[in-house]
Every structure is written in structure tokens, then in C-alpha cells.
Amino acid sequence: MGNPQSHLHPADLDDVVATADPAAVTDWLRRTPLPADRSHEMARLSREQLAELAATASDEDAIDILESVDEELAARLLRVADPATAARFLDASDSDRAAEILRELKEGPRQQILDALPPERAAGLAGLLSWPPDSAAAHMVPEALTVPLATTAAEAIDRVRAEAAALRSDARTGAYIFIVDEGSRLLGVVGFRDLVLAEPGRPLRELMDTEVHSVRALDDAEDAARTLDAFDLVAIPVLDAHGRLLGILTEDDAADIAEEEATEDAERQGGSAPLEVPYLRASPFLLWRKRIVWLLLLFVAEAYTGTVLRHFEEEMDAVVALAFFIPLLIGTGGNTGTQITTTLVRAMALGQVRLRDVPAVLAKELSTASMVAVTMALAGLIRAWTLGVGMEIAITVTLTIAAIVLWSALVSSVLPPLLKKLRIDPALVSAPMIATIVDGTGLIIYFMIAHATLSQLQGL
Missing domain, CATH: 1.25.60.10 (MgtE N-terminal domain-like)
Structure with missing residues (x-):
């Protein structure tokens, strides 16, 4: 039943x-x-x-x-x-x-x-x-409570009550009362709690805080959201180029912006253009369109790895054992670079790293890479010994691993801040991209060291 x-x-x-x-x-x-x-x-x-x-x-x-x-x-x-x-x-x-x-x-x-x-x-x-979709103004709430400077606390409360309908259901817009002049230029701010607790006849000029944290209308939305979060605000005013109040960016909007940017960064670091729709709603054609351009670019970029191998064809014919270690070497370089760019891009998204911090980043990452290089070089030496390729090749592999790790750390530390300075999303330095860059250059380093250490290659 x-x-x-x-x-x-x-x-x-x-x-x-x-x-x-x-x-x-x-x-x-x-x-x-x-x-x-x-x-x-x-x-x-x-x-x-x-x-x-x-x-x-x-x-x-x-x-x-x-x-x-x-x-x-x-x-x-x-x-x-x-x-x-x-x-x-x-x-x-x-x-x-x-x-x-x-x-x-x-x-x-x-x-x-x-x-x-x-x-x-x-x-x-x-x-x-x-407003541009990525600007702070595109995400703002235009309904902000404003009062003129020549207002008392009681008059301001009456005005807030009269304008309450404009707030709609969004109580966040009532957290602050903004004091403006006749031209809507922002002069100061009063917290709603401070206004309610003030003596009714007290002028707002005595209550307001003139040191107001604000963002510009055309500021990047992610930067504006980070500013709001840094000062632990419920909302932050959005001003035009002349200091006029246009609206406010709320903490909920900032959270949505941060989530959207984190999603886009993750997709870019995977070597794909961001999706505009949730994954399960994305058609196979849309996924193809978002991925194929990057895959083709990486395919073209990776082609130079084959060019490098062809250039050193005589060296590999002379010492066949050199080819045994190519996947190991380029994989180590790509993995090292991926670890650094992933950490660095996230730190930049949180506002922890800027272009002026590059020297400190380089010092930190090259110091770390030195320790990583020694460890990985020892692992490479053990691997070469187990394959029985001889001491000369084992030394070549050991030195190459150390050099590639250091080179990868250098490239991965500089590229993201540089792209940010050029107004290019640093997330574009994705795992596939950094691996592609390091692959070809790593092979050049490999064969240059081989020329210097292997007697069989002297004269080639």
C-alpha cells in the first residue's frame, strides 16, 4: 500500500x-x-x-x-x-x-x-x-546609508529608519553609516552601534571616523575582497575616481569572489580555461573548447623537446645509456617546478607575496632547492649505480639532477610574480606549462654536463 x-x-x-x-x-x-x-x-x-x-x-x-x-x-x-x-x-x-x-x-x-x-x-x-565584470564596482551593493555632515545622531537614526526600505533584505548594508558632502564625496563613517548608543544631540562630525578604508570602483575584485578581509570589515565603501561613494562591497560578496577566483586558479593550474558553469552541467563540447587551446599550445611548446633530442642525436648514439635517464630528469624538473608554482600562486592570491618580494622568494626557494638537489642527486646516484651504467654516467646524472632542480626553482620562483606585474593571471604558470618549460631546458643542461664529464663525447 x-x-x-x-x-x-x-x-x-x-x-x-x-x-x-x-x-x-x-x-x-x-x-x-x-x-x-x-x-x-x-x-x-x-x-x-x-x-x-x-x-x-x-x-x-x-x-x-x-x-x-x-x-x-x-x-x-x-x-x-x-x-x-x-x-x-x-x-x-x-x-x-x-x-x-x-x-x-x-x-x-x-x-x-x-x-x-x-x-x-x-x-x-x-x-x-x-562596470567590468572583474571590477569591485561590478560586485558592490549600491544601497548604502548616507547622511550629510551637518547631522546629529538622532537625525541620522531618523534618516536610517526612513531609508530602511532601500536596504531590502540585506542587513549588511546597515552596518555602517557613511557621511558625505553635497557632491557625495565620502568624508567619514560611523558604525551603526556607535550611532545608536550616542547622545541624540551629538553631531556626527564628533562620532565619525575619518580614516576610512576604501577601494576604487575599477580595482580588481579579488584585490578589493582581500582588502576587506585584511581589515576585518563587514563592508567596505567603493569610490569613483573623484572620491564619490558609489556603494559598498560586503563580506558575503568578498567570500563569493574569493571562492570564484580560487576555482579559476585551480582550473588554470590544471592547464584548462575556467568553466562558466558547474562541472556536471558542462557539455563535452564545452570541456573540449576549454581544454583544447591549452593542449595545443602545450603540444607546440613540447615539440621543442623533440628538437633538442634530435640536436643531441650523436651524443645519444655514442652513449646509449644517456637515454635511460631522460624521463627521470625531466620528470624531476617538472615536479619541482609544480610544487613551487602551486605554493607561490596561492600565496600571491592571498596577498602574501608581491613583485618586490621576489628576492626573498628566490633566497627561500633556492635554499630549499639546494637541499632538495642534494637529496635527489643522491637518489639519482643510487639509481644509476643499480643500472650499472658506470661511474662517469652516474656522475653526469647526479650533477644534472642537482642542476635541473636549481634551474626549475629559479624559473618557478620568478615567473608568477613577473606575470602578475604584467597583469597576466599567475595561475597560467600551470603544472603542465612549467613542466613543458623545464623539459627542454633540462635536456640542454643534461647534454651540456654530459659533454663536460664524459670522455666518449669529447670532440662531438
């Missing part, structure tokens, strides 16, 4: 959509609190089912869905909804979140939704969309 509850409350989202019952959507949201689970189930819905979900869900539930699933999936839901319905949902969402979702839409559907929004709201979102 079936369970009557399963009929009243469908378990799967596709069954919920089939009921066309708003209460069933509400119940599904209650039973599926985790954003990842909601996204996973929504991603399986067809276009028609998504349209039915948008038409069925109450405004409150639709907003809950848009706030909890990823931007690409939220945009997909709005794309199939009626523009007026989509506009109603977005109008009740936080501005920064609404802008993130709209940015995922093509120009046509995006403009239709903006046209259906109230003019003031549409203008605010259009302003956010006008």
Missing part, C-alpha cells in the same frame, strides 16, 4: 512541477535546504518544466530559489519566465545578486527584463552591469 504522504508531497522537483501547486514548491524548498541539492535537481528540468516552475512558485519561493542556486541556473529560470514575472522576482532581490544573474543573460532577454522593472531600479542595475 502506497504512502499517502508521497502523493501529497512529491519527493522530486520534476514531480513537484507537474503538480502546478505553489504549496508543493514551498514544501520542496523546505525539504531541500542545501543550495547544491537545489541546483542539482533544477539542472535536470527541461525548458518547459523551468517555465512551469517560474509560473507556479510564489514570489517569496522564487526569490529563495534565485538566491540559493548558482547564477547560470538562476538566469536560465528567468530566461524562460515571462519578462514581467522575471522582473518582479529580480526587483525583490539584492542588487548585487540581481546584477550577477542578469550578467549571465544575453543582451535581448536582459533588456526585456530591465524594461519591465521600475525605472529607478532598472537604472541602478544597468549601472552595475556597466
